[in-house]
Structure formats: C-alpha cells, structure tokens
Amino acid sequence: MENNSLKENRDDEVIVKFENVNFTYKNSAKKSLVDFNLKIKKGEIIVLTGESGCGKTTVNRCINGLVPEFYDGNLEGRVTVCGMDITKVSLREISRGVGSVFQDPRSQFFTLHVKTEIPFPCENYGLDREEIQNRVRSSIEDLKLESILDRSILNLSSGEKQKLAVASVYALKPKIYVLDEPSANLDGKGTRQLFEVLKILKDRGHTIIISEHKLYYLKDLVDRVVIMKKGKIERIVEGKTFVKKPSQWFEKIGLRQVELETLLIPEVSKNIIDKENTQVLKVDNLAFGYNIGKKLWSNVSFEASEGDIIGIIGKNGVGKSSLARVLMGLEKQRNGKVYIYEKWASKKTRNKNSFYVMQDVDYQLFAPSVLEEMLIGKKVNEERVKKAEEYLKLFNLDDYKEVHPASLSGGQKQRLAIAIACMQDSKFLFLDEPTSGLDAKNMKIVSNILKDLANEGRCIFVITHDYEFALNTFNRLLWFDDKGNFNSLPFHKYSNELLYSKIV
Numbered sequence: 297m298e299n300n301s302l303k304e305n306r307d308d309e310v311i312v313k314f315e316n317v318n319f320t321y322k323n324s325a326k327k328s329l330v331d332f333n334l335k336i337k338k339g340e341i342i343v344l345t346g347e348s349g350c351g352k353t354t355v356n357r358c359i360n361g362l363v364p365e366f367y368d369g370n371l372e373g374r375v376t377v378c379g380m381d382i383t384k385v386s387l388r389e390i391s392r393g394v395g396s397v398f399q400d401p402r403s404q405f406f407t408l409h410v411k412t413e414i415p416f417p418c419e420n421y422g423l424d425r426e427e428i429q430n431r432v433r434s435s436i437e438d439l440k441l442e443s444i445l446d447r448s449i450l451n452l453s454s455g456e457k458q459k460l461a462v463a464s465v466y467a468l469k470p471k472i473y474v475l476d477e478p479s480a481n482l483d484g485k486g487t488r489q490l491f492e493v494l495k496i497l498k499d500r501g502h503t504i505i506i507s508e509h510k511l512y513y514l515k516d517l518v519d520r521v522v523i524m525k526k527g528k529i530e531r532i533v534e535g536k537t538f539v540k541k542p543s544q545w546f547e548k549i550g551l552r553q554v555e556l557e558t559l560l561i562p563e564v565s566k567n568i569i570d571k572e573n574t575q576v577l578k579v580d581n582l583a584f585g586y587n588i589g590k591k592l593w594s595n596v597s598f599e600a601s602e603g604d605i606i607g608i609i610g611k612n613g614v615g616k617s618s619l620a621r622v623l624m625g626l627e628k629q630r631n632g633k634v635y636i637y638e639k640w641a642s643k644k645t646r647n648k649n650s651f652y653v654m655q656d657v658d659y660q661l662f663a664p665s666v667l668e669e670m671l672i673g674k675k676v677n678e679e680r681v682k683k684a685e686e687y688l689k690l691f692n693l694d695d696y697k698e699v700h701p702a703s704l705s706g707g708q709k710q711r712l713a714i715a716i717a718c719m720q721d722s723k724f725l726f727l728d729e730p731t732s733g734l735d736a737k738n739m740k741i742v743s744n745i746l747k748d749l750a751n752e753g754r755c756i757f758v759i760t761h762d763y764e765f766a767l768n769t770f771n772r773l774l775w776f777d778d779k780g781n782f783n784s785l786p787f788h789k790y791s792n793e794l795l796y797s798k799i800v
Contacts, residue, residue: 311472311503312336312359317373319354319363328354330527341504341517346524347550347735348707352507356474358382359505361390378471395465399477399706401457410444414464431467439463439493453612455486462493472503479510480732483612483761484800487513509735512556515539550737556763556800560792573601576755582632584622591630592618598774598784602753605746607766609799610776616759620726624650651722655729657713666712667697670719687715690745706733714742718749725756731765743769763799
C-alpha cells in the first residue's frame, strides 16, 4: 500500500507523533521541516529516506530531544514521544525512553573498553549496581557480544563499534531506537552484523526509526518507508510494497536500489579501459606495517594511468586506508618503491602531487562559509571564485555558499569536501568513502564529476564499500582478500557475482 497522506493509527498504539511541525535552525533562512505530520506505532521499523538535506536527521533530533534543547531554533507544532511533549520535558527524561545511535559510534563512546562502555549509560543514570549487572548481562547475551567483550574499543571494526553502541543503549531499556545512517561507514560484514542486531530488536517489539540512504539491507525488516523532500513527506510506502518496486521506480524518484544483486556492470565501465593513456604511477613490491616485525600487507605491485578511477576494496581492517596513505606519502612503506612518470617518487613528492578527502570530512572543514572553504590555500581572484561557484552549482551547494559548513547535513559536507578536491591541481586524488551520506542522485553526480576529472588526466583512487557507486565509476580495482593477499584487475574482468561478493 502506498499513500501520500498518513495512515490513521489508533492513538493508544502511537508512540511518536508529529503534528503540523515546522522547524528552522537558528541562523538558517530555510525551514528544515515543513508542515510535517507523522504517527509511528509501537513496534514499527520506520525508514526515513530522501535526498541529502531533506530533513531526515532533524526528524530524528526531534524524537530524541536534541531539537530544541541542544539544537536551537524555531519549533512550531507539537512533537509527542512516549506521551511526552518534547518542549515540556528535559532531554534527560526523553533519553530514558529514546536511545540514539549515531552515524559515527565513536562520537558516543566514553570509555576505552567494551566491558566498561556497556554499563556506562546505566551508571550515568545512577541505577542500582545489581540492576546494572543484570542489564549488562542481558545486553551481552541478547546482542551476542561475547566475542568482543574483552577487547579495547580502539581495536574493534566499524561493525563491532556500531554493535557496541546499540548494546550500551540497549542496557537502558528504551522503548524507541533512533539510528542516523548507521551503515554509512560499514563494510559488507559490518552491515550484516547491523542487520542481525536490528532483527533482534524488532523481534523483541522495539520501535526503531532509521534515517538511511542505503536501503538494501533493510528490505526484510522495514514496516514503512517515509520518503522526504525539502522538509516534507513526499510519500509513505508500506514495506511489503516498497521491496517489490522495480529498479526503474527507485531511479525515477532518486532512491538507492533495494535489490543490488540485479544491478549489472554498465558497458561504459567496460569501455573506459580501451583508452591508451600515459602511465602515471608504478608501484613495485610495497610492504607496510604499523608494528616492528609485523606487516599489515606486502607484495603490492600495480600500475596506473592518467584517466584511471581505481577502487580500493576489501573488508574493514585489511589495509585499504594504509595503502592509500602510503601512496600519497602520509605513511612510509617498509620496503618497495613508487614511481611517478617512471621517476622514483619520495614521500614528499607523492604528497605534493596528491589531495586527500578523509572519511570524516569534519576534520577538513575550517572556514566560516562554504565559499571561503572552497578558496582556502590558493590565491583568491575573480577566476578562482567563478570556478568555485561553478563547482558548488554542480554539487547542488550553490544555495549554501554563505552558510557555515558546520550547519550542513552529513551528505552536504561530503559533497563540499569533494568539491574542494576538484578545485585542486593535484595529479592524484584519494577519496575515503566519498559516498557515505549521499543519496542516489548525488552519488551519480559525484561519479560523473570524478569521470570528468579523470578525463582531464587525473588519476583517482577511491576507498569504498558502496556497490552502486563502484558499478558506475571504476575502471580498475585493487583489493585485499580476507588473508591480506593483494589483487589488481581491470574492472571488466570481474563478473557481477564476484564483485558483489567482494563489496557486499
């Protein structure tokens, strides 16, 4: 069943209720929510999706009380959570009933060890010691955390960190879970772990609200999908109907695909490698390790040409980021050599010729406005300002050029960081998970712009777990298998089945 109006729910079943809600962040000219009405029943899994900046995160912030208590602004209408009006109770009261898991779980950890992190929220609320022990035991058993219990948080994979974040919230026994793009930085294994945790929560009758672009892993869980646009609900689709929609439907309304297995490697990706381009990089028998005597990876050799867009894939922890950091001169290899245009290239030379977009782009944004951010590091003149404005328009950020970067949504920040990379003259671009937080439309925009840059003679390396993006973008792949063995192949040498197994 699909509708553009809201399904009527019995009020005794409703646990979250938005009534004619409008919200504008302080110092913002645009409303983030516009005439927003939504009822969520007990035990439902609701997915909020839509293009970057459509208001998904603001909905979550209303539910967990961060709006208006932490994020100041003008709130009109009424939001009721667990029977409480969010404007009339404290954030502390709301948080007893609503547990939040953020996109980057590191931002909500307070200790360094799994055993001490799980009980921390309960201790913070002053619960009885015996009660805390019982709740921690339940979290460990119910969410199957025994295998990571004795480990440092610093040594956990992204999926394990996400699982731990849910466990620490689970110990508080909230009625509602709010998750903000929980799969954004997860590999295939981590995403499967997230699915398992969500299934456990669903089976136990919890209400779950997930803000998400990647939809494939939720297809067997979701009850309703709320599709948003410019702060409004565009349509609501029942879960069973949603998963049966054809791929053309998702493409038409700008959503990520649900059935990834049916996607094919485009012919354009197969044709890119037919170009005879100049070899720009040669890597000969590189090895790297953080600890003396122990190598993270070795025997890495490959060649790259002008115009290549090369994907670096593999599960979390196998060495993708460290390989990129060695190639760009931020880390020193144990042995082996790197050549640029057939000349040996030192760390300094590699670094001078490279630009890096980090996974967490907040570390790279410094200026008081989006336009000023685009102009950092180079002499500002009329031509450069014009070039910056053109890129902002390409990335759908031209309406935000006077806005502070901290006010942007996660996807908008991601696009800004990539736009900044486009402004550089570097021969090599390195991007770490550039599509986290990006909807289908903006993912394709990024893919097309990278192809344009490659056609100018750049060589681009991208670390990703994004199958849709990989299909549409790369002409070569570098990957580490589960044992750390290195492989390099042209994209067209992969079958869809093999590629799917390596990324998803």
